[in-house]
Amino acid sequence: MKAVIAEIITIGDEILYGQIVDTNSAWMGTELTKIGVRVKQITSISDSEEHIVQALDDAKTRADIIIMTGGLGPTKDDLTKTVLTSYFHTSLQLHEPSLADVTELFKARGKDITELNRQQAFLPEACTPVRNVLGTAPGMWFEQDGKVFVSMPGVPFEMKRMMTDIVLPQLQAYFQTPQIMHKVVQTIGLPESILAERLENWETNLPPHLKLAYLPHLGNVRLRLTGQGTDKEQLEQELQQEVDKLEEIIPNHIFAYGEVKLEEAVGRMLKEKGLTIATAESCTGGFLAHKLTSISGSSAYYQGSVIAYHNEVKTRELHVKPETLQQYGAVSEATVREMAENVRRKFSTSIGVATSGIAGPDGGTSEKPVGTIWIAYADEKQTVAKLLHFNKDRLLNIEYTTMAVLNLVRQSLNATVEE
Amino acid sequence: MKAVIAEIITIGDEILYGQIVDTNSAWMGTELTKIGVRVKQITSISDSEEHIVQALDDAKTRADIIIMTGGLGPTKDDLTKTVLTSYFHTSLQLHEPSLADVTELFKARGKDITELNRQQAFLPEACTPVRNVLGTAPGMWFEQDGKVFVSMPGVPFEMKRMMTDIVLPQLQAYFQTPQIMHKVVQTIGLPESILAERLENWETNLPPHLKLAYLPHLGNVRLRLTGQGTDKEQLEQELQQEVDKLEEIIPNHIFAYGEVKLEEAVGRMLKEKGLTIATAESCTGGFLAHKLTSISGSSAYYQGSVIAYHNEVKTRELHVKPETLQQYGAVSEATVREMAENVRRKFSTSIGVATSGIAGPDGGTSEKPVGTIWIAYADEKQTVAKLLHFNKDRLLNIEYTTMAVLNLVRQSLNATVEE
Structure with a gap:
């Protein structure tokens, strides 16, 4: 069976200038893929008649479905409807149900419909209107030579509702998708x-x-x-x-x-096993705690943390022995083991984890260059420490370290730590 | 002066299938706009030779600059380099400096280079290699009929570094942009x-x-x-x-x-005034500490934090009075004031800040709905608390709260707090 091919065209300078990130296309790509439609191209173009026509001409040589978003607002720089009207050799006509929808929308906001918004209810005669219950611009569905062209507003929640309720089911029916x-x-x-x-x-x-x-x-x-x-x-x-x-x-x-994050997977393991965790962080500076607490319901297993940026905090709050710091330094196996064991005791948790390293860009030495990071895991039976080397920028070193700690917890709980 | 036109082509099925959102293009759009280059189209296409060639053919009829990202990984589904080599009628040659970079990268990780990664140092003879100091795939710069074609990896931090250090300055020089x-x-x-x-x-x-x-x-x-x-x-x-x-x-x-983040501006203020800070976090779960420590050199003013997710941690580690928690609850002005004041004392810092709130999606009540958040600032002279209301999702509530605390520190130091 031949795959049904779709192309997405987003219209508007704000995407090209980087003023907004195009999240609509990713969402549409996911939804179209789910119904067996293969998205072959996503094109972002400017609000210009010539450019819209060219994009449509190009797309229809390659795709069965052309989905457009944007350029349907009430202002002068919104050209999509005008361009489509001439592209399909048709003319604008008042679409009474759309006018009723828009009027209703304004009424609900306690306002009278403006002339600009009234104009939005005029639609190309050749199209099947796609109802927009959340905004003032109706969508348009055109058919030509067995291909379907759909135009929708760029406002994400309006577009999503129209896709889900109307466009996706209609596409499935029209093209018996694989x-x-x-x-x-x-x-x-x-x-x-x-x-x-x-x-x-x-x-x-x-x-x-x-x-x-x-x-x-x-x-x-x-x-x-x-x-x-x-x-x-x-x-x-x-x-x-x-x-x-x-x-x-x-x-x-x-x-x-499936779409599960590592912190979520680790959270589930802790929850299932009825375990609790606390973190003692130096170089990760709270990012590990943040990842753990970014999961809703994490209070079931996450107790708290000590962020010990200074050595004084390491000794006073985490009871790392001054001799350890003196002899091995803050970035060392001995220090990070004490941190993990002591934070576990301090917070009375099943597990304590710790990080200490040089995130950079400063603070490296020839013996311990930037990116040298020690992490440790401690539970009632064992303490495991691991040395990591990263050569990324500060933030990435922090993020990679955090992932490594979460993985160390996962491996320790599974008893699959590789030394 | 004629505008210099650019098109961006992103290569890879993961964008088309919606598995990742294309944030690269928005970033490039912003940066190109800044140097006076007008982005006219952004095209996302699949990893297929035919499609890449077609996109290049189309783009060069419209644009002076064609920037490609993606498809440069070491695996079989990465086709960009092969396609460009035949597109520009050239052949692959070992590029020694790139091989040295990749070997170094592996060495730094304590690993030997793999054969797949060694292949990445083979580059089309007709291109000027674009150095990638953060990853294994070098970029490529081609010139043809006064037009420039640049290919870079899709990994955002690698692409950004290459654009900033090499591609943008070279484009400015080549096209004498306005x-x-x-x-x-x-x-x-x-x-x-x-x-x-x-x-x-x-x-x-x-x-x-x-x-x-x-x-x-x-x-x-x-x-x-x-x-x-x-x-x-x-x-x-x-x-x-x-x-x-x-x-x-x-x-x-x-x-x-200029491009200064709030945590950076606050960090500078603290440094200039010779002040130190500690955080006591409940609902922000370490994100505030992370923001403060994301700035290089933050150890000059940041001492440490207590993340007190559980009430027991609030009383035991931050000495919040049990009566306070009993009478007003954890999410209250009284609690957050004690947290800020006590963390300041505990870490002997000039300033203590605290957060306590309901980040959601669970845990709200009719009296304190999700998004109800108290924040506080304490120094030797005063304690200031503020009530915030957000109606975002969990992560956004955490991020907005963190920004609000940083702003409270800024305002307090400037003595411009608005109640």
């Missing part, structure tokens, strides 16, 4: 290149209708396996078989399936 | 709509070659004033005059000029 499925496998602890080497054999032997993508971010590599077929159940089964094989190849590096 | 100047004024404490009302008169009277943009983020509205002209000195003077007028209109809401 089955597309995804499985996401979350890995941690192996850089992309090393992961790729380990998976090379498996990847090469994937059946041709299953595709693999590597999506790395801060040491967490998401593996996305995409399958296309006609039989949903069979596809699901095939994908699951490959995921099972994957689990055999890298059992210790998979922390979740 | 004189464009910016002044950025950082404001905090006034929502965009209220700020716009206060500035309406001033904005209306701006000379036509000066343009104003409002760039709001987490309560911090950056005002960017852009001037275009021929005489650099005169332009500089005109912009400064307008900034001076601005300072008279909103003197208490400007915290810096």
